[in-house]
Amino acid sequence: MPIQEDKNSSSLSSYVVTKLLNALMNHFLSLLLYFLILSVGVMVGIIVHSSLQALYSPSSLTIQNVSQLFIVTSPPPHPSPSPPPPPPPCPSPPSPPPPPCLSPSPPPPCPSLSSKENGLEMFPRPSKNITHNMEDKELLWRASMVPKIRSYPFPRTPKVAFMFLSKGPLPLAPLWEMFFRGHEDLFNIYVHINPSYKEYIPQGSVFHGRRIPSKTVYWGNANMVEAELRLLANALLDINNERFVLLSESCIPLFNFTIIYSYLINSTQTHVESYDLPVGRHRYNSRMYPHIHLDQFRKGSQWFELDRAMALEVVSDTFYWPIFNAYCFVPDEHYIQTLLNVIRPSLGSRNSNRTLTYADWSKNGAHPRSFGESEVNVEFLEELRSKSCGDSELCFLFGRKFLPTALDNLLIFSSTVMHF
Ligand SMILES: *[C@@H]1O[C@H](CO)[C@@H](O)[C@H](O)[C@H]1NC(C)=O
Ligand SMILES: *[C@@H]1O[C@H](CO)[C@@H](O)[C@H](O)[C@H]1NC(C)=O
Ligand SMILES: *[C@@H]1O[C@H](CO)[C@@H](O)[C@H](O)[C@H]1NC(C)=O
Ligand SMILES: *[C@@H]1O[C@H](CO)[C@@H](O)[C@H](O)[C@H]1NC(C)=O
Ligand SMILES: *[C@@H]1O[C@H](CO)[C@@H](O)[C@H](O)[C@H]1NC(C)=O
Secondary structure (H helix, E strand, O other), rough: OOOHEEEEEEHHHHHHHHHHHHHHHHHHHHHHHHHHHHHHHHHHHHHHHHHHHHHOOOOOHHHHHHHHHHHOOOOOOOOOOOOOOOOOOOOOOOOOOOOOOOOOOOOOOOOOOOHHOOHHHOOOOOOOOOOOOOOHHHHHHHHHHOOOOOOOOOOOOOOEEEEEEEOOOOHHHHHHHHHHHEEEEOOOOOOOOOOOOOOOOOOOOOOOOEOOOOOOOOOOOOHHHHHHHHHHHHHHOOOOOEEEEEEEEEOOEEOOOHHHHHHHOOOOOOEEEEOOHHHHHHHOOHHHOOOOOOOOOOEEEOOEEEEEHHHHHHHHOHHHHHHHHHHHOOHOOOOHHHHHHOHHHHHHHHEEEOOEEOOOOOOOOOOOOOEEEOOOOHHHHHHHHHOOOOOEOOOOOEEOOHHHHHHHHHHHHHHHHHOO
C-alpha cells in the first residue's frame, strides 16, 4: 500500500519540517533576545564610559548629569536631610556657624593668622618680641631687604635704634631709664650681651626683652664686628628705625632725649670717625691689596652712628668683610671706617668723619681715660656738652668711659645739667 505509505511518509515529513521550523524559530528568538540584551549592554557601557570621561574633562558632564541620566526616578539630592559635618574647631577668633548648605561643601579653612599679623600692620608695628632663631647668615640676608618703593604707604615716625654692645650688665641703666622715659614711641633698644651672662631685667624697664641672640665677643677680635653687624641687622628688621647708634655699657647721654632725637633725625650726615693718618696706616696689611689700597684704608673710633641707607650697605657687604676678617688687626676700628670710602663714594661723602661719642685719649694709651665718682661734677659735664667741632652746633651727644661709681653723681646732675 504505497498510498498509505505515501500518506504516512508525507505526514511524517511534514511533522519533521514543523519540528525543525519550531526549533529554528526558538533558536532565532533566543538569539534575538541575546542580541537585544547585548546591544543594551553595549549602549549602557558607552554612555557610562563617556560620562566618566566627561567627569575628568573640564567641561560638559558632571556627576549630577550622570546621575540625572540614570537615576531619573530618585529624588533630587537636596535639600539634604542632615546638616553637613561641623568644621573642625578653629582657634580664635571664632568663625560664624556655616550657613545651611544646599549641597555638602567643605568647611571654610581655619584662618591661621589674624588679619593684623597677616597684613601690612606687621611693618609699621613689628612684634614687640625681638627674639628669633635665625643664624647670623640668615639674619643678615633678611635684614638686607629693601622696599623698592621709596615712599611709605602708612604714617611712619622715624625711630632711633640705641644699640648697646656690652660684655655683661649695664651698670648705668638707671641713668638711661631716666633719659628714655616718656619717649617710648621714638626709639628702640637692642642689647648684645655675652651669652654666658644670665641677667635679670625687671618688667617695666626699657631694657626688658631687648636682648638679641648673641655670641661671645673678645675685645679687638673680628667677632666684635660680627656683634656690631648682629645689632645692626636686628635693628634693621624694624622698618621704623632710621638712625642707628652704637653704645657701650660705659656710655652716657650728654643731652636729653629731645635734643639727641632731633639732632639725629634732622641730620643729613652719618657719624663714623674715619681718618687717614700714619697711626692708622701702620695697621694696613698688604694682603688686602688689590681690593683695598693703602690710601683707601681708614681708622676711627668703633662707636658709630649710621642712617638706614648706610646700615643697609654694611649688613649687605659680603665682599670686603671677608678680607677684613682675614687680614685686619682690630677690624672694629677699620672695617666700617674704610667701607664708607670704598663701597660707594656718595655714602662716604655724606659721612661727617667724626664720632658723636666723646672719649679722652689724652693719656695716649690703648684705652681712653675712665671717669669715676671723683671726676663727675657739674663743670666736667658742662665742658663735655659745650665742646665744639668745626661748624657743628653740637659736637658730642654721648660720652665714655663712665665707671659704675659715677652713677650716683650722674643721677644727681642729670636733671640740672643734662635736663632730663
Ligand atoms: C551638566 O550639568 C551642568 C550643570 O550642573 C551643565 O552646566 C552642563 O551643561 C551639563 N552637561 C550636559 C552634557 O548636560
Ligand atoms: C618671645 O618668643 C619666644 C619664642 O620665639 C619665647 O620663648 C619668649 O618667651 C618670648 N618672650 C616674650 C617676652 O614674650
Ligand atoms: C628738624 O629741624 C627743623 C628746623 O630746624 C624743625 O622744625 C624740626 O622739628 C626738626 N625735626 C625734628 C624731628 O626734630
Ligand atoms: C669725610 O672723608 C671723605 C673721604 O675720606 C670725604 O669724601 C668727605 O667729604 C669727608 N666728609 C667731610 C664732612 O669732610
Ligand atoms: C632738653 O634740654 C634742653 C637744654 O639742653 C632744654 O631746653 C629742654 O627744655 C629739654 N627738654 C625737655 C623735654 O626737658
